[in-house]
Amino acid sequence: MSIRHGLLALLSQGPRYGYQLRAEFESSTGATWPLNIGQVYSTLSRLERDELVTRVGADEEGRFVYRITPPGEADLRRWFATPVARGDRPRDELAIKLAMAVTTPGVDVRQVVQAQRTATLRTLQDLTRLKADAPAVPADQGDRAWRLVLESMIFQSEAEVRWLDHCESYVARVPPPPPAGAPPAGTPAEAPVREGEARR
């Protein structure tokens, strides 16, 4: 789901071409998750099918500009407002969400961070309760192995909270992005995206 919402987040800043979306997705997420153009177009056609984006006009080479719809904007707001569950995280959706949140105007990053931190701490509490209910000294090898797995989940959750703390203090120090509304470049030539630069 992260590509889908990543593209919606970019489109919330104004209509864009498919290749622009690909380049901006990669630069917004620090080129950590390279996309191929096929993934971008298949995601866009699903978004179009679900009426979250709409096609507006094309250039002389037949490339379409996509625009987010009001239901698309609502879907995006829901995504930012909903914490990521640990179970369903195909890529690092959380990292993508934070990367998008700091580059999308009008998103309260602190709120996104806090909603996630509370959700992660609840997970951490549930895991800790499982650990607290078990004997302090594991009875046998099976218990010992289970304890290690449980603790790996506990330390992963802890790392996530520490990273969220860091994001919050980082965001407090950098200015927010300028207000949205920048329309897409009038002609494709004005979008200076050269192949090979999009990826580092």
Next chain:
Amino acid sequence: MSVLALHAVSRDHGAGAGLVHALSEVNLTVAAGEFVAVMGPSGSGKSTLLALAGGLDTPTSGQVVVEGADLGALGGAGRSALRRRSLGYVFQDLNLIPCLTAAENVMLPRELDGARARRARGEAHNALREVGIADLADRYPDEMSGGQQQRVAIARALVGDRRLLLADEPTGALDSHTGEDVMRVLRGRCDAGAACLMVTHESRHAAWADRVVFLRDGRVVDATPGRPGPETLLEDAR
């Protein structure tokens, strides 16, 4: 009834251009048997909150109620008496007295409170037994590990009938295993009926609490729900 209740508590420092709202309109209760952790970035008001809850500082406005007694309505002497009778503190630096044994350290607050030595000694041994180090009663602090010393500090905080435990980064200098042992002791004390308010920056330790409260800029911005049971796990899985 809650053991600790903060009603719209604010604390300002300084005045005029230098005015700082260390804490703004904070409402918080800790029930008997409840373990509450407070988290937040430095400067968010965590330590101020703990100092106010312990009567070491007084709010600019609002009410702090401990065991039904409004701290603001008590005089200085009344507050000191309540602090000795109802409150226990565990600090990051343990403040154990090096020339006293574990048992003598734990007895000290009871003796200061006027308890007879014999009774104080009995209570100290009970408290040490509860935190699992009855056999170390006659050791001096420098003959114990960091984790054992922290247990002595917790025993001292709980000795007598005190039901409210205030802890400021109680696992500060301890390694992860020893830190966990300390959390187990605090958890056990709460399960036995004590109320505990703990400030920590370690989410792994905060997770031992029933409820985690987040402070930012002197305000409570969020909290995990109290005591979720199996139903919340099922809800999450759905």
